[in-house]
Amino acid sequence: MHPDTIATNLRASPTPEPLSLVADDVHFAYPDGHVALRGVTLRVARGEKVALVGPNGAGKSTFMLQLNGILEGRGRIEIAGLPVTKRTLPQVRARVGLVFQNPDDQLFSPTVFEDVAFGPLHMGLPADEVRARVDRALDLVSMAAYHDRQPFHLSMGEKKRIAIATVLAMMPEILVLDEPSAGLDPRARRGLIHLLRSLPLTMLVSTHDLAMVRELFDRMVIMDEGRIVADGQTDALLADRALLDAHGLEAP
Amino acid sequence: MASIMHILRASPLELFGLELHIPDGFLNLPVALICWIAAIGLIAFAVRRTQAELGERQIPLMGIMAAFIFAAQMINFPVAGGTSGHLLGGVLAAVTLGPWAGMLVMASVIGVQALLFQDGGLLAMGANILNMGLITALIGFGLYRSVIGQGMPVRLAVVGVAAWISVMGAAFVTSLQLWLSGTARLDVVMPAMLGVHALIGIGEALITVGAVAFISRARPDLVAAEQYTGHTDRGWMIGGALAALAVVILSPLASADPDGLERVAEDLGFLESGQSAPYEIIPDYTLPFLGETPLSTIVAGVIGALIVAVVAVLVARALSSRAAASR
Amino acid sequence: MMHTHLLDRYREAQSVIHRLDPRVKVVVTLLFIVSTALLPDGAWFAFALSFILALSCSFLARLGVTFALRRSFVVLPFALAAITAIIAVPGRPLFMWQIGGTTIIGTDAGVVRFLSILARSWLSVQMAIVLTATTNVPDLLHALRHLRVPEVLVAIVGFMLRYLSVLADEAARLLRAREARSALLANRRGGGSPGWRARVAGYMAGQLFLRSYERSDRVYNAMLARGFAGRFLAINPHLMREHDWWALAVTVVALTVVQLAGQGFPPG
Secondary structure, eight states: OOHHHHHHHHOOOSSOOSEEEEEEEEEEEOTTSOEEEEEEEEEEETTOEEEEEOOTTSSHHHHHHHHTTSSOOEEEEEETTEEOOTTTHHHHHHHEEEEOSOGGGTOOSSSHHHHHHHHHHHTTOOHHHHHHHHHHHHHHTTOGGGTTSOGGGSOHHHHHHHHHHHHHTTOOSEEEEESTTTTOOHHHHHHHHHHHHHOOSEEEEEOSOHHHHHHHOSEEEEEETTEEEEEEEHHHHHHOHHHHHHTTOOOO | OHHHHHHHHOOHHHHHTTOOOOOTTSSOHHHHHHHHHHHHHHHHHHHHHHHHHHGGGHHHHHHHHHHHHHHHTTOOEEOSTTOEEOOOOHHHHHHHHOHHHHHHHHHHHHHHHHHHHOSSOSTTHHHHIIIIIIHHHHHHHHHHHHTTTSOHHHHHHHHHHHHHHHHHHHHHHHHHHHHHTTSSOHHHHHHHHHHHHHHHHHHHHHHHHHHHHHHHHHOGGGSSGGGGTTSOHHHHHHHHHHHHHHHHHHHHHHHHOHHHHHHHHHHTTSOOOSOSSOOOSSOOSSTHHHHHSOHHHHHHHHHHHHHHHHHHHHHHHHHHHHHHHHO | OOOOOOSOOOOOOOOTTTTSOHHHHHHHHHHHHHHHHHSOTTOHHHHHHHHHHHHHHHHHTTSOHHHHHHTTOOOHHHHHHHGGGGGTSOSSEEEEEEETTEEEEEEHHHHHHHHHHHHHHHHHHHHHHHHHHHSOHHHHHHHHHHTTOOHHHHHHHHHHHHHHHHHHHHHHHHHHHHHHTOOOOTTSOOSOOHHHHHHHHHHHHHHHHHHHHHHHHHHHHHHHHTTOOSOOOOOOOOOOOHHHHHHHHHHHHHHHHHHHHHHTOSOO
């Protein structure tokens, strides 16, 4: 399939917005008082692939959970022009494809088909549309034969792919992945990198895997202590030893 | 504060929904103590059986599964207009862990809910454990056991029915206990409880069936017949069926014809109305109370509350010992 | 990543109550609840005395007077059931309703019964809250063990509490994952049928069940590897000291006074 066809198939909105993600001065503190985000400002253009790196506790996961409203902070967030508010949450969730770090948290149906179909079914789509989307999504992650398999019995690599498929079926505007390559053996990791390269979606990927970052992502954003401390070309940032050191990173 | 706001926004379904944790003050001392005795008896029996069946494995297994039930009760599903359904879990615990381990697991959950979270009283804990943990597990296992040899669709259907009946049974017994304690009028609280829990029971049935379906697909060994080699067929089948029948038959009796039950109670001297001196249903909270009113009345009322659990266990044991003797 | 604040009912503080032997605290709480249950309807003076007792405990435990008060509004559904006591107890009629063909009569004794139930319930919850707030979990378990609760049950509860936050976190993440995929399109209704939603909730529970079950296998193996052979051994750090006996004695005396007040002594 030609990448452009995939792209048009995947996008749901008819009039493309230039910016997939707009985050303006986002603040967030957990109920127990811990301040996780101290004014995060980020813009991601359509089709861009951005890596989000930083030490544990920097606020990467917390920020990602702001994007589809699971956590609500202060500040403006817009997904393809749609502001993220309480009222718009159901539509926002169709646009943000959030994949958690642990696929076991994400796969909760007895069969792969049912898990991937959950999103479209919840959206109220007719049965044949649901089936078409599931097929397309599984195709994209190269797991077309897995319809009737049980997610519970799959390997970590397979589960991660299915987890990605579950959000692809909703045709999101932006794919947000939390530590996708964590826990994968080299072969599964290679497969994942290949998959991410092939998907022409806007992507925001949080990861410790700087080798993968160098391979896949032109733009890198470094977060530390709830703030963005660097945002620029991956190669340039990875060459800045002092910067990496200061934020607990090691060049690959 | 959050709880007040929650209550003010709640719908009637939510207010009564699976709110079977009786706080202290709503059961009088005799009822609470009798329920404690029944609960302790069943728990003691369950402890011995699990010791025999599982040995040392039992503690980490049941501890973690108790934590599972607690966590699983957090899993909700939206029903309508802001209300959501939850899982109680008695039937799930019994079908997957066996009746005795299931009962211990549920008892631990309910005990901790009362002790740490004030969800249910301390004096009333015996009744709560009996209603929500022991009776539900017995009904669930009893009914499931009777169809263990059948195909999956039949078993799932029976699990669903058992889950619904377990919720109804718990609501039924709770209403009886409230009435016997003089806290509420039977002809009001019983239909209300049963009516609300008839709907909630459907949610319990669907969640339980979904969970058992998932588990039996991924790990069929955890719900298979081989697990229950220690129990005899007929005892459980008959006991479970009797328990379910008792609930089903007694509920409409109590709710549809409240005058009937109250008239019987009046005839037996339990209730007197229209007298100049107020005759208290429970005149004193001390032992003399048992002597003042006919013992048969008390026994009749208490049996109504405990019949589900006691009958199931007694019949099961009687039949199993007879079956063992005849071999 | 996320923490469910489930077990934060314990309030760290240095107070007379905190320092009491946990067995004493459990027994005192139970005695108080039983005493409250024994008080007859309408024993307002005795209820007030009990309230003062509960308040003093709350104060002595440095909880702040409003701490326990705030958490006691949990009994609403049963309060609604108890309202029917107003029309259940024979006595002097206060009001009458005609509903359909039946007459509902509310009596003074009924109102007294209802209010007494509320009072007993509220008092019991107060004391229970003081118990939980001043006794941490390991101490509570020790207390249960010493009060002859079977070792098996105490061990099960111990394990349960240990893994409660772990499993609750897993449940919360499952709920989040479902939320993240619960999208709606602007131009159509969705959400699925309640039956489907219930089934999915069941799947989630089933998944959690299997993960928990297999986790218990791993825990059991870890225990075996450390020499577990079926029995738990615990060192008893609790010895009854003088102030524990005093607390017990004071409680018994105070509750006796309450009971006497409830029975109408002194008369008049």
